Amino acid sequence: MTATTGDVWLPFPAAEVDGLPDCFRYRLWDGEERFPADPGPCVFYVTPYMKSPAVTLRPLAGMPAIRVVQTLTAGIDHVLPGVDALPSGVRLCNARGVHEASTAELSLTLILASLRGIPGMVRGQDREEWHSGFYEALADKSVLIVGYGSIGAAVEDRLEPFECRRITRVARSARSAPRGPVHALAELPRLLPDADVVVLCMPLTEESRGLAGAGFLGAMKDGALLVNVARGPVVDTGALLTELRSGRLRAALDVTDPEPLPAGHPLWHAPNLLITPHVGGSSSAFEPRAKRLVARQLTRFAAGEPVENTVLITD
Template identity: 50%
Template sequence: MTTTVLVPDEQGLVTLGALDGVRAVRYAAGADLPPEAADAEVLVPDFLAADQAALVAALPRLKLVQLLTTGADAWIGRLPDHVMLSTCRGAHGGSSAEWVVGALLTVYRDLVGFADAQRAGRWTTHVTETLQGKRVLVVGAGDLGRQLERRLLAFDAEVTLVATSARPGVRALAELPALLPEHDAVVLVVPHTPATRGMVDAGFLARMPDGAVLVNVARGPVVDTGALLAELTSGRLRAALDVTDPEPLPEGHPLWSAPGLLLTPHVAGSCTGHRERAYRVVAEQVARFAAGDKPQNLVQGDY
């Protein structure tokens, strides 16, 4: 029994083609599907590609969509009931956690200010803040949250993890209003769901102490952009965003020139080796499916 898997790139052909009982077939988005698509039981969409959900209707035997990304919001609610959805949880947590640490160090050590002084030819010496001893609240305690905790502790920061429900080492989401005033930085690593959309509103931000830093490496709509702009413009809060709402950020949007903001274009997971790391996880999930088991990264409901 052979399981046919549609993959978007050469890395997929090499990695999944090496699995027992798996036939990997390459397809190109926007082009006619290969003849083997009629037998495909698994579809691997490309990274952050344009809408590929329309492919599903052309795959009569499809049973599983296996993502190369951790975020699944573009696919949730768009698949027939008989088609499973599996994420790439475990592949990109380290890269995104690294970005968060880099962003916090950039903010606290004023690296942007020093770079500006270098371009201007000014030898500007001043004392900066440090990540050491900072109290960091991480909202989300999955793979990325745990990866981030490990890295922040190495910098002697204090870390509090928050998830929907409490468990050893993790506080409950219901405690968030009381926790916000006690932390110097808040890092968002939650999935984008109806429950998290707009989670960071004016009330959330108002509970953060003066000078605190909001870091969003989740999805843009988790944060109310207007409320954040008001806090940045007043100078009360600072922020580091890898994701925005809207995204891509249009020319002339006020976030481009907002004071106290470090902004990158959704690149936290975009670094060398990201496809190799993703396909290692994808291979594990597809191998389980081909053996008759369910993938471990299946999306249940909104996540």
């Protein structure tokens, strides 16, 4: 694949991205109502970040020359509904390498805050209450990472100094990894009862949708903590509410189903639950990594080299 001319749509000014090839016309579009130009000549589309699927997909139908769609997210589920409208041979690429640091940091934050009782302390501060007591440490805990891709590996990198008793890795299929074996999803019934903390990091697929349902949650040990930094529908919300209300499990969710969580939803006031508003990737670490990825991808594209992170190629 090669291109030495055509339009490239970017969600940030081209002047702010070091290393862009100069053979393209760069158009700035971050989801505004008005397009920056006719979408027809666009050959490379970098999707806006943190915009709705409707906004993201809107220009695609008018891009007959498109060759690459580059998301700035680890998951590509929000773009998949528009794939059928694309010409044959278009490469859809995700943002592997952009969100690992930020999402792994938040995973660790959610684990530590939940175990050490930070939400209750913050509420106590608002009421001028002194919540001393005995709280749990991450040290000596068994952690199960479900979805051992680049984000799952980054989570393990940050868990390593905390003296965990065991870190167990799970992916769709079994394989070896630098830090040890990766178990298959089919082994979850055997692995879940041992885990004090379960971290969900997988993309949303038909296989992962509803994975953490009643059976999954029921297999977790009493008092275990479920952390979801994947996608909301990976967890069955009703089944989780049942476990939280019983007091048997705890949870920390950066993503929810539905999302954004509407006012009045029972998750807001569920016991034993910490919620953050899908901010795993949206930190100061995002922009420099996103810009480096875009520059690298466009340099490869202009030179006729294969782009990285290709998730699918349209028929």
